[in-house]
Amino acid sequence: MSAPSSSSSKYSFVVASNRLPVDRVVDEDGNEGWRHSPGGLVTALEPVMRANDGAWVGWVGQPDVAVEPFDNEGIHIVPVPLSASDVEDYYEGFSNDTLWPLYHDVIEHPSYHRDWWIAYKSVNKRFAEQIAEITEQDGIVWVQDYQLQLVPALLRELRPDLTIGFFNHIPFPPVGIYAQLPWRAQILDGLLGADVIGFQRHDDASDFLRAVRHIKGYTTKGTTIDVPVDDPDAPRSRKGITVRHVEARHFPISIDAESFEDIARRPEVQERAREIRQGLGNPKTVLLGVDRLDYTKGIRHRIKAFGELVEDGRIRVEDATLVQVASPSRERVDTYRTLRDEIELSVGRINGDLGTIGHQPISYLHHGYPREEMVALYLAADIMLVTALRDGMNLVAKEYVATRFDNDGVLILSEFAGAADELKQAVIINPHDIGALKDSIERAIEMPRRERSTRMRALRKRVRDNDVARWSRSFLEALDRHAPRTARIDPSGAERETHREAQTDSMSIFDQDAQTARAAEDTREARDA
Numbered sequence: 060m061s062a063p064s065s066s067s068s069k070y071s072f073v074v075a076s077n078r079l080p081v082d083r084v085v086d087e088d089g090n091e092g093w094r095h096s097p098g099g100l101v102t103a104l105e106p107v108m109r110a111n112d113g114a115w116v117g118w119v120g121q122p123d124v125a126v127e128p129f130d131n132e133g134i135h136i137v138p139v140p141l142s143a144s145d146v147e148d149y150y151e152g153f154s155n156d157t158l159w160p161l162y163h164d165v166i167e168h169p170s171y172h173r174d175w176w177i178a179y180k181s182v183n184k185r186f187a188e189q190i191a192e193i194t195e196q197d198g199i200v201w202v203q204d205y206q207l208q209l210v211p212a213l214l215r216e217l218r219p220d221l222t223i224g225f226f227n228h229i230p231f232p233p234v235g236i237y238a239q240l241p242w243r244a245q246i247l248d249g250l251l252g253a254d255v256i257g258f259q260r261h262d263d264a265s266d267f268l269r270a271v272r273h274i275k276g277y278t279t280k281g282t283t284i285d286v287p288v289d290d291p292d293a294p295r296s297r298k299g300i301t302v303r304h305v306e307a308r309h310f311p312i313s314i315d316a317e318s319f320e321d322i323a324r325r326p327e328v329q330e331r332a333r334e335i336r337q338g339l340g341n342p343k344t345v346l347l348g349v350d351r352l353d354y355t356k357g358i359r360h361r362i363k364a365f366g367e368l369v370e371d372g373r374i375r376v377e378d379a380t381l382v383q384v385a386s387p388s389r390e391r392v393d394t395y396r397t398l399r400d401e402i403e404l405s406v407g408r409i410n411g412d413l414g415t416i417g418h419q420p421i422s423y424l425h426h427g428y429p430r431e432e433m434v435a436l437y438l439a440a441d442i443m444l445v446t447a448l449r450d451g452m453n454l455v456a457k458e459y460v461a462t463r464f465d466n467d468g469v470l471i472l473s474e475f476a477g478a479a480d481e482l483k484q485a486v487i488i489n490p491h492d493i494g495a496l497k498d499s500i501e502r503a504i505e506m507p508r509r510e511r512s513t514r515m516r517a518l519r520k521r522v523r524d525n526d527v528a529r530w531s532r533s534f535l536e537a538l539d540r541h542a543p544r545t546a547r548i549d550p551s552g553a554e555r556e557t558h559r560e561a562q563t564d565s566m567s568i569f570d571q572d573a574q575t576a577r578a579a580e581d582t583r584e585a586r587d588a
Contacts, residue, residue, distance in 0.1 A: 068114075068128070068135065068193065069193060069194065069195045069198075070112060070113055070114040070135060070193055070194060070195060070198065071111055071112065071113070071194075071195045071198050071199065072107070072108065072111040072112070072113035072114075072198065072199050072200075072201075073113060073114050073115075073116060073190055073193065073194050073198060073199070073200045073201070074104055074108065074113065074114075074115045074116070074200075074201050074202075074203065075115075075116040075117065075186055075190055075200065075201070075202045075203065075207060075210060076115070076116075076117045076202075076203035076204060076206075076207070077117060077118055077150070077154075077203075077204060077206040077207065078096070078117050078118055078120055079096075079115060079117035079118065079119055079120070079136055079138060080095070080096050080101035080105075080115055080117075080131075080134065080136075081093040081094060081095055081096055081119075081131050081136060082094045082095075082096055082120060083119050083120065083121060083124065083126070093129075093131055093136075095131070095132060104201075104531065105132075105133075105134065107531065107535070108133075108134050109133040109134065112135070113134065113135065114128075114134075114135035114136070114137050114193055115134055115135065115136055115137065116137045116139060116186060116189055116190055116193070117137075117138070117139060118138065118139055118140070118141050119138050119140075122141055122142055122143040122145070122146045123140070123141075123142055123143055124140065125138075125140045126138040126140070137189060137193055139182075139185055139186055139189050141182065144178070145178060145181075145182055148174055148175045148177075148178035148179075149175070149178040149179050149181070149182040149206075150206065151389065151391060151392055152170075152172065152174075152175035152178065152179075153172075153175035153176055153178065153179040154179070154205065154206045155389055155392060156169065156170045156175075156392060156394070157169050157170055157171060157172075157175060157176075157240075158205050158206075158208075159205070159229070161232060161236065161237070161239065161240060162205060162229050162230055162231060162232050163229070163230060163232075163355045163448070163449040164230075164232060164233075164236060164448075164449050165232075165236060165239075166354055166355055166448050166449060167354050167394055169239070169240075171240075171241055176241075176242055179209070180209060183207055183208070183209035183210050183213060183249070184209070184213055186207055186210050187209075187210045187213035187214045187217060188213075188217065190210070190214055190218075191214055191217040191218045191221075194218065194221060196220055197220050197221070197222070197542070197543050198220075198221055198222070199221070199222045199223075199224070199538060199542060200214065200221055200222070200223050200224070201223075201224045201225075201226070201534075201535075201538070202214075202223065202224065202225045202226075202253070203225075203226055203228065204226070204227060204228045204229070205227060205228070205229055207225075208225075208227075208246050208249045208250055209245070209246070209249035210225075210249065210252075211223050211225050211249060211250060211251070211252030211253035212248050212249045212250075212251065212252030213249070213252070214252065215252040216252075220543075222254055222538060222541050222542040222543070223252060223253045223254050223255075224253055224254065224255045224256075224257070224534065224535075224537075224538045225250060225253040225255070225256050225257065226256075226257040226258075226310065226312075226534065227256070227257065227258050227259070227263070227451075228259070228312070228451050228452075229259075229451040230259065230260070230263050230449055230450070230451050230477075231258055231263040231264075231266050231267045231270075232266060233266050233269075234266060234269045234270045234273050234274070237266070237270050237274075238270075238273070238274065243270070243274055244274055244275065247270060247271060247274060247275055248275075250267075251271070251275075251277075251284065251286050251305055253305065254305060254306065254538060254541035255305075255306045255307075255534065255537045255538045255541060256305065256306070256307040257307075257308070257309070257310040257534050257537075258307070258308070258309045258310070259309060259310075259311055259312060259451040259452045259477040260309050260311065260451075260477045260480055261308075261309045261480070263309060263451075263477075264282065264307055264308045264309045267307055268282075268284065268307055271284055271307075282306055282307055282308040283304050283305070283306055283307075284304070284305040284306075284307060285302040285303075285304065286302055286303045286304075286305050287300050287301065287302055288301055288302060288303045289301070290303075306537060306541070308537075310530060310533055310534045310537075311452065311477060311480065311481060311525070311530065312451075312452050312454070312527070312530050313454070313457060313522065313525050313526050313527045313529070313530050314454050314457045314458055314461060314522070314526065314527055315526060315527050315528075316457070316460075316461040316519075316522045316523050316526050317461075317523075317526070319434060319458055319461035319462050320461055320462060320464050322430065322431055322434045322462070323434050323437070323438055323461075323462040323463075323464055324464060325431075328431055328434055328435050328438065329435075329438060331431075331432070331435035332435045332436075332438035332439040333439075335435060335436060335439040336439050339380045339382070339422060340377075340380070340417060340418055342377065342378055342379055342380045342418070343378045343379065344378060344379040344380075344441045344442065344504050345379075345380055345382060345439055345440050345441050345442070346365065346379060346380070346381045346382065346440065346441070346442045346443075346444055346500070347381075347382050347383075347384075347436060347437070347439075347440035347442065347443050347444065347459075348361055348381065348382070348383045348384065348385075348443075348444045348445075348446070349384045349433065349436070349443075349455045350383075350384070350385055350386070350447075350455070351385070351386050351388045352385040352386060352387060352388045352395060352398065352399055352402070352425070353388055353389075353395070353398075354394065354395075354398050354448075355447060355448055355449050355450060356446070356447050356448070356450070357446035357447050357448045357473060357490040358383065358385060358402055358446075359398075359401065359402060359405065360446050360448070360490045360491070360493065360496065361381075361383075361444050361446045361490070361496070362381070362383065362402065362405050362406060362409070362421065363405070363493060364493050364496040364497045364500060365381045365409075365420065365421065365500065366405070366409040366413070366420065366421075367493070367497060368497050368500060368501065369409070369413045369420050370412075370413060373497070373501055374500075374501070374504070376413055376414060376415060376418050376419075376420050377415070377417075377418050379420075379504065380418070380419070380420065380421070380422060381420065381421045381422070381444075382421075382422045382424070382436065382440070383406070383421060383422070383423050383424065384424045384427075384428065384433075384436070385399075385402065385423070385424070385425050386425075386426065386427040387425065387426065387427070399425070402423075403423065403425075406421050406423045409421055433458070434458075434462050437458065437459045437462040437463070438462055438463075440459070440468065441467075441468060441469065441503075441504075442468070442469045442470075442471060442500070442503045442504065443455075443456065443459040443468065443469070443470045443471065444471050444500075445470065445471065445472045445473055445476055445478070446471070446473050446488070446490040446496065447473045447475055447476045447490070448473070448475060448490055448491070449475050450473070450475065450476040450477060450478075451477050452476065452477035452478055453472075453473075453476040453477065453478050454478070456470060456472055456476065456478040456482060456485070457478060457482070457522050460482065460515070460518045460519055460521075460522045461519070461522050461523075463515055463519065464519075466511075466512045466515045466516050466519070467508070467511055467512065467515060468511065468515060469485075469486060469503040469506055469511055469514070469515075470482065470485040470486065470514075470515075470518065471485065471486045471488055471496075471499055471500065471503055472485035472486065472487055472488070473487075473488060473489070473490045474487050474488065474489055475489075475490070481521055481522075481525060482518050482521060482522075484513075484514040484515075484517040484518050484521075485514070485518065486499050486502065486503055
């Protein structure tokens, strides 16, 4: 049960994201309650927040709903209300119709509207003011994702005593693309209010550093940026001006691999995997795609490649089935409605032209599933297709690997997904090259068991060694190095120290293991009230 929380409370550790880690639910009798969100970011940070009496600032996910702060399962929840116009302009508009396509290499053309930008600034200011109000002196704040890029600088202006981190869950574009944004300098200024800025890939961090040099003219050395400040006590750069050092580098996010394997080992989940294959007609090969319905995911490309393989006679429809799970996404945005229509038209044409009475080439499912069902699907699939055209990380690839305790299965992975930097034993493909994608699918179907096992063992070791606990610790260790010496957060949940002893770089500000994480693209979507 949730309990009220005083709006005047102060917290030493604050996380801010567009969405809160809980969903508001109303039963048939009109009684309001809160349901824990299954999002990976949420469970990644829960142990850290509980250990340090932390608070989470965010939107409840429904417009025009005002809720007082409350406690939920050991986490202090501080809602920021958004109006229907805020959702339309700040969220659906600037965040998802301007920034999202721009940051994903303009796969779709971004829209630039000044009214959206004004709303984006207004909502970011509201978040910053709420964070400033509830954070203790010398507190630590971790801001999440592209919807809140102005918050770090706004917060630093309000509370210069705070240590501020920012993590971008989606890609950061090359400077030639980023420079198209009319408000490019303002966004950079907002991000540079942080002490540590994290990205999924090394290339994303490099692109950000190049943008800072090209657009702002600031000096960078390695991962450090010299940001000019009007502070006589600040260090001086080689040019003799006072600066604040900002760290910008990659921290590849991951999952709680152990929890996925634990689910996969349950007898009832394994039985469900067998039922799934039987329901598909027990084909020799089951291929699987799991995505949020988004134009960045390359769903059209994989459907086209698979359909052509069947049409060419390289795959018999009785021998292979593609299961495509496309969970609903931003259905009020025209681009996404059009995408859904295109995909469903393609699936219908392929099934109509190439299917038989007992076998359909593609099983298309336009809804989400609970985690246990997803793990059963992973176990049922011989081949996992991750064909993103551009992706921050794509944790589905890591989830598939984590579930395959049998050391079987083949992962086909786009080189444009962040996971490709780590999962090098996957079959790496360019999703734009349909011919090569077809060849890779055929190769995966025919791959000998020994090669499949060798590849999967290496992939599983990588995912286990670089789990979400390591991700959260590495970011917070970097943030800790920027925190004032007079105070720090004790990982045991004790009160702040008044004097901080010398610490080695290898010691984490938060030793508490986190549990799981998920990319920005898994930010829960707005729903009508």
